[in-house]
Amino acid sequence: DAGVTQSPTHLIKTRGQQVTLRCSPKSGHDTVSWYQQALGQGPQFIFQYYEEEERQRGNFPDRFSGHQFPNYSSELNVNALLLGDSALYLCASRAPKTSYGYTFGSGTRLTVV
């Protein structure tokens, strides 16, 4: 049983470009959350998707957007990349109607140059 799968594992972009990160949740999970983790820091909540809608959002600008598909997979899009967007982007999924069993993916390391 695969856990949470994220792609790509590493990515290098230049300032001003746009990027799309992808996440496939663990089997049986329907809720996907995205986090940004700067080097040496704890993860910061970006947003959460459930039933193909953004349900909660952290303190991130509109340049950060997302989508959830009918198969529960999700994408994180970042427009007009800034150097400060360089971070590890983590996806976490959980089972329906519980806050108990979050599972994290291995993350996508984004470097903006």
Place this chain on the structure above:
Amino acid sequence: KNQVEQSPQSLIILEGKNCTLQCNYTVSPFSNLRWYKQDTGRGPVSLTIMTFSENTKSNGRYTATLDADTKQSSLHITASQLSDSASYICVVSVGGANNLFFGTGTRLTVIP
């Protein structure tokens, strides 16, 4: 304000020794507390998860404790191994909601 604080920030121990990491939180209402191990550049991996009614839980050489009255948790690692070198993150979940509150982690280095 909902906060999760961990101590120490970093720790270096000899292989085979034990250590204890601390987590204090002010998150309310409390739902559950998890300890994660995170290798550099990788996603967090769950070690233990405890609800309000649980005060200790073990996972191999990892033992977590929870005192919901004082809002403190600890993670005890016994007979440390080189592969235990990682960041250990305490995460508290708010009751009835989807938010997770992360501590900034303790960076553990086990040396031979």
